[in-house]
Amino acid sequence: MSGVTFDEVTKRFGDTTAVENMSLEVADGEFMVLLGPSGCGKSTALRMIAGLEEVSDGMLSIGNRVVNNIPPRERDIAMVFQSYALYPHMSVRKNIESPLVANRANRLPAGERSERIDEAAEVLGLTDYLDRKPGELSGGQRQRVALARAIVRRPEVFLMDEPLSNLDAKLRTQTRLELVELHRRLRTTFVYVTHDQVEAMTMADRIAIINDGHVQQVGRPQEVYDRPANLFVARFIGSPPMNTISGTVGTSGTGGNVATEAGVVAVAELSGSRAGDEVVLGVRPEYLKPRDPSKDDPGAGGLRARVENIEMLGHERHLLTRVGNEVMVARLDPALPPPSIGDEVVLEADAANVYLFDPSTTERLGSGTSTPTATVVADG
Amino acid sequence: MSITVESSPDGATKRTGQRVREALLGWAFLLPAMAIFVTFFYYPLYRLIDMSLHRENRFGTAAPYVGPSQLVDTLSGSDFLEGVKHSGLYMVYTVPLGILLGILLAVAANRRLKGIRVFQTIFSSTVATSVAVASVIFFTLVNPEVGYFKDVSWLSLSNPDTALFSVSLSSVWQNLGLTFIIVLASLQAIPTEVEEAAALDGYGPVRHFLRITVPLISPALMFLAVVLVVAALQAYAQIEVLTNGGPGTSTQTLLFKIADPQGIRPLGIRASMSIGLFALTAIVAAGQYALLSKRVHYGD
Structure with a gap:
């Protein structure tokens, strides 16, 4: 397992800067939520970890390895997309198996593969659906297939890009809980992107609030609620x-x-x-x-x-x-x-x-030193 | 908003007048479609079968009824079988090659590069070219006296062994625009996230293409296979322009024999051949469907 480190990372698309001089340390095994309004650069930051976007400037590391020039498939990460991104022509079993067979060079033996698939299906309650096609599943089930495809490869880091946005409210609450349990069970680093502060508050170990390509504040949920760094x-x-x-x-x-x-x-x-x-x-x-x-x-x-x-x-x-x-x-x-x-x-x-x-800097006066709230935040 | 359903107080004894009116209205709705089908499909089909049962005399002045014997003789005769063979070869030459080239061009043009639209336009331009014009252009390339490729032996139109293949290449080229557009459109319809998921899963370029891309564009490929087979069986203008069926009978496809520009065959025989072509098309289409439909994935 390993953490993720952004060291003054910048991402430019032509003339627009999506992420500017971002420095952020995601600890090993931490559930980090990148939170911000749409277009703030949080997804771009996640996609840089995945290797789907190149880093324009700065250094991005996973564990001790600088990954700026390492292709996605060699980064040992798994990503869950908002739209699930399942392969519609493959059965659930084949979908989950996909990361284990995609690369011929490091393919696992068939026995171990099916063991891992069965285990992931068990964890996510998909055992009865393994022979179905994604088209025959509900939205929540598809999302669980996407999660199973992610956990089956046992990656260093899980990346999740608004994975709950396409689910209805009830299912979202339920899946939120399942994700937290999954994180507890796997103890792997999660980097989770959302614009929904409820998701961030309920799931995160720490939240990084991002706006305009800049990290505004990083802290535990209660901390950012009680001691906001700025307006x-x-x-x-x-x-x-x-x-x-x-x-x-x-x-x-x-x-x-x-x-x-x-x-x-x-x-x-x-x-x-x-x-x-x-x-x-x-x-x-x-x-x-x-x-x-x-x-x-x-x-x-x-x-x-x-x-x-x-x-x-x-x-x-x-x-x-x-x-x-x-x-x-x-x-x-x-x-x-x-x-x-x-x-x-x-x-x-x-x-x-x-x-x-402060109306000119928008910083909170006395931030970092004094706590206006009467309650003291308990750590951990 | 509310929808009211009007029902007669006693539905079982609906007044006869109303029933007649509803029936008439139904037929009135059917009439336009019926008129078109009857005029352009059912009546010609009836005439075709009728013609195949009559044998014209040499001058076309009388056509006595001969029964199915003419149909049987024609369909088992060497002229018809040669037509089937040439049409089949034309299909084999044009369909796989056409689809393959279309995929290659579409994959090459499916990139976000500066000026790629220019290439996309060029690649799809043959769609806007008529068969006759395209054939004339192709002829300037392979013309045995002055063509650029007159020395390329396997493109020779004057050699009975290569003429059919050479003509079929002009078909491949003409269909390329359509194939390119259809494949490109379906490539662009693949969700980006699915492509990205495949990249993260670790598929290399070749396996990515075979395991992910091809299955996802399979409906388009199935469509093209059917359309190109039909186009191959119906190819006529390019054959007339380029070889007029020659040398000898080496480029006489079934359809060319039916159209019979030299006027060699009596109407009854051409009608019999048409029935043969109809049956052949139906068999090929059914075979294609049985073979490919299980491998085609239609969305979710």
């Missing part, structure tokens, strides 16, 4: 995403506050900013709630908002409000009586859970 990460991780609004820092008593166009928000930790600084204030929906109208106190601050919609999710409610020019979402306890659409409300943010970002 992009803050807005990309979390559903609904973090609310943001710009304002100016002021001081009062021990902490401080941020004055926005819609009102003043108390902040427990100024993270190095000083009175008069322009900042972008961020607060997650769970730390934003409408003030009880009966306890209304005009001097207490808060954001003046108008309720635009209320989304019921059963276990919680999302209150969609307009605050100045921004839409802000508050996560409500369904037990409490909700305001009505069109109501004017005042939103209060939990002062201990407010983030401040």
